[in-house]
Amino acid sequence: MVRRWTLLFVVVSLLAVASFGCRPGGQAQGPVKIGAIFDLSGPTSDVGLPYSEGIRGFVEWLNDNGGLNGRQVELVWQDYAYEVPRAEQLYSQFVQEGVVAFMGWGTGDTEALRSRIADDKIPFMSASYSHVLGNPDEAPYNFLVGTSYSDQFFIVLKWILEDWQAKGGSGAPKVAFMHHPSPFGLSPWEQGGKEFAAQNGIEAQAFEMPRGATDFTPELSRIQEFGAQYVVFQTVSSPASLALKNAKSLGMTDVTFICLNWCADEILVELAEGAAEGTIGAMPFTPPTVEAEGLKAPAEFLASKGESLESKGLHYSQGWWTMAVMVEGIRRTLEGGNELTGENVKMSLEELRNFETGGVTAPITFTTEDHRGSKAMRLFIVRDGRWEPLTDFRSVE
């Protein structure tokens, strides 16, 4: 009995070894296929929906306007409800269908697919701007269009220093970093933020915002005890707006609240019901309340559909322009007469220098050493329930 099973295991092992030479491969024909996964029904669907509409909108607009060098672009997409195993299934399904590039969404799926896309040589852009993803040594096929979380945090800390001096504050400014309990939340703090604050004479401390909390008064009380003059949020809009409301009840009027990009949007203003007044937002993507050349195409496209960019919000143009940058890489590959493979698209993207997005983001540059496309962004402030510009584009340097 035992011998028979042993034999079977040996056979399986031999088959395994014998089959190691094979490797399936796919080639794109006809339309240019790009894969995408969106969160339309999961925990981040409130922002995932407009982002996905922006990506789909861009592709439709592009195809209506002649496509990519005469070829149509086919977006192969599906909702994955922010479930990592489903993202993995969809990814391999779409790669099998011959996509040359892939649009992801959150930190979970981007991290989970990081090694796989490097093996498959599929350029990947998502809305997760973790600093480490912009390092080609760590993540060779990931590209960041938005300013990385760490860079956002550095820029905000620098602004805090200036603001503190302008206000005539004495001593070191105190900054409370309130974050989502996840890799996303801690990313700017762990990836350089702590050290950056210490080097620049800022007293900073991290405060976790517990998952599913319905009240942040305990955390805010601790922040009051700490004596923070500035609170920086790295979370999504609903907990941030709740914290803003709690802070208002606590009478924290002398504290400046600053949101990094995932809570600096229209949803925050709406949910905070007035408590968002004076909140500052670190925004890598220009909101529709501000004039920008790059917002005209999406606005006109939406107007032709009887909708408006204002009501879709800034995540629409975020998706639109992220897709536009990926498509630019593909365009350059085709124009260079190169075969359309993920590897060549990556090379074309790495040749992008100061690619203009019409003022929606800072000009995008990728190199072989650095996949963080935009190092600069603007700060905005909520006035009368609208995001108004506070500063021009600023970078860390």
Add this chain to the structure above:
Amino acid sequence: MESGIFFTDYRADMALRRKPAQQVRLGLFIALLLIFPFVASPYGLTLANQIGIATIGAIGLNILVGYTGQISLGQGAFMAVGAYTSGILAARLGVPFWLSIPIACLVTAGVGVIFGLPSLRLKGLYLAMATLAAQEIVEWVITHWTSLTGGTEALVVPAPTLLGARVNTDFRFYWIILLAAGFTALFTANLFRSRVGRAFVAIRDQDIAAEVIGVNIFFYKLLAFATSSFFVGLAGALTAHYRSIISWERFTIEVSILYLAMIIIGGLGTINGSFFGAAFMILLPAFINNVGRTLRDVAPLVATLLPAVQQGVFGAVLIFFLIVEPEGLAKLWRNIKDYFYVWPFSY
């Protein structure tokens, strides 16, 4: 027509598969598993690998919940222990995967014993609460023991190498998972033919009676936790190497509940039920997803509603299967076999 099953020697009586039909079915199944990767698409292979790993995890959980009757909500935590142990050994110390995976299994078994200690005094829902605590504690340790686990950062695990080749495709990993799943199924099938396995079942059916007939409850409960955690750790370790990147978000309480759902849908206390449950819980969402994609092109209006509908359909199908056959898919399979056993002369 058979009038009974008779054996003329002990060897045949002791066999794992005693009837010719069983042996033929098993042979066909194994042949199918061996041929599958050569004909399947990469997408099919991804699904197969996910099912394979889930089967190992589900069998592990079934040893504890289905066979020994100890409810556990700590599945995600034990998978995390296996994944992180193997991942850290491979990533930090360069231990080859064929060594790091068994070590991870043993470490998980040890952790399982520690969190199994409350089972001596707690039963049923109270034990569920104690294992829920295990889930929370392990999650906390992983996210806060930064120097070891990397904290909330993802841990990159190098792809395993076997005979100089990197095992980085679904096709290659299939064989590793197949071997591991085969070992798990065979071990568990034999376990419940042994003294130890019978003791587990005795504890499940009536623990006081078991103690009266001489089963050392304390020892066997802990042994059940260790055995179960060993295989759950195996599933976790395989996940780490298969995905080559892990973060704590992959091993939350939702995973624990998903696996409980797998073994309940599949059939408590059965091995083929673990496989059915794992396959069902992975294939059903994928199937609904693909139906959704097809429908989207045909009826754009459906597309906007679809995400919400998908979740609803998933829930509805689960409830439907539980009502049709509360004992799970394994029982459904048995019913089919029984029907054909006497077919066409059923009475």
